[in-house]
Amino acid sequence: MGIISRGFRGRPRDEGVKLPPGQYLTHDFPVLSAGPTPRIPLDRWEFTIDTEAGHTHRWSWEQLLGLPAETPTVDLHCVTKWSKLGTAWKGVSLDVLMEDVETTAEYALVHSYGGYTTNLPVEDLLDGQAWITYQYDGEELAPAHGGPARLLVPHLYLWKSAKWVRGIRLLNDDWPGFWETAGYHNYGDPWREQRYQGD
């Protein structure tokens, strides 16, 4: 531990709430980025699911908005240690999107406009655990927070909830993504504090 600086408190850290190990509660919504914010015109936006057999399922913006939507309220846990509780989203469950997708693939690689990628097991996308969201807190999802649409998979650290999501590739082999190939954990369970490779 470093030298303690007398009187330094840092951001308010609430002790009264149960958080995953090492996390601090925040009331704002920090924006962290690996690059410039992509701007995608909605008439060119699309979301695709590519199966391991080479089939592509595609949705335009209108088609996405026409699908049955849910309004999950979830807690967010960022690997940089902030947690934000009770965040309200609107989006389409991956259960709905995957309904007609024929696949036996175990792994998914999520890719975004701007080039970001992240990987997770297919089973972590299903059974009410993940959504393609387009509203946050009752408003259109802002570009800085991943708009027009981002993946939301709150049981894992927030870097898995890919902003500016463009599609998901279903794969027979695991394909580590942007942060997973730079030292971050391949799975990222906040409750087991899986931040870095080897944790």
Next chain:
Amino acid sequence: MNTRRLTWRAARLVGSRAETDAARTLVFKIPGWPGHLPGQHVDVRLTAEDGYSTQRSYSVASASDGDLVELTVQNVPGGEVSPYLAEVLEVGDEVEMRGPVGGWFVWRPTGVEPVLLVAGGSGIVPLMAMIRARRQAGSRTPFRLVYSVREPRQRFYAEELRRAGPGDAGLDVAYLYTRSAPDGWPRAAGRLMAADLGAHGWPAGLAPDCYVCGPTGFVETAADILLALGHDPRKIRTERFGPTGG
């Protein structure tokens, strides 16, 4: 040249001076400090009692002086670190410091060409280190400083820049105010424009070394103007602070 890998060192506050209502210069003593070049910066790390820690980078404001390092910190409302450094830290308190770092945005007195310094707000800090190092070295390299700031009360080092001593012969300072200029000021308040660098900079034909420092938007604008005025891009060095000090 210091070629050991850098680690965090204890830095004790031994003095401070107010620069403006919201900014002060902090004087740290770091035993074993290897010295630094003007333009370099340090990383400052703060740790709270429960182990939470965070760090920020600050440009060194002073010329190299034994084991003393001066930083000038602007209090950014709502920030996590700057309010602590600008208001809470007292003489005797310690922080951790790593540095000096940065070998590119640096001025050495061995150059022959004139130097243009373009400062946006707190971007003046590393450029002031260059002015102070110039004085310390007895250099006669012609320096021009263009310092953009919201209004006169927000200037750092105002008194020192006004009191041009013999060590500052050949240093010209031009202020430009973006929000509110004094009565009778020849330039109306407004953001940096090509005419400002045309009037107060060096002609491109003199091939000056240009150093631009400040918030990202300011630096982009100033660098674009210098290129448009014909300056060689390889002679323009920039340091962007990012949008906030935090």
Next chain:
Amino acid sequence: MTRPIEDAYQDGNALAGPLREIFAVDVTAADGRCAGCGLAGPLASLRVYGPAPGWVARCPGCEEVVIRLVRGPDAAWLDMRGTVSLRIPLPADPQGTASP
């Protein structure tokens, strides 16, 4: 890092400290060439995002990733595959290789 500021990048000077934990000399003055578009320049001129979850330095020409650096509690991960090579200025050593 609390206000959502868009496209908030710094320049490669911000990497001077983190890289100085790894390299024995300052590398921000080193010249590199982008493996994507071939643009050459000092590391200090890269567009740097971060520091969290990690440092990502992008080419000012084509915005492709040139360097990634993640600092964990007991290790740093450094990925420089976005540079072709680096020319790192070193002090001239008239005696041959000096001992560390």
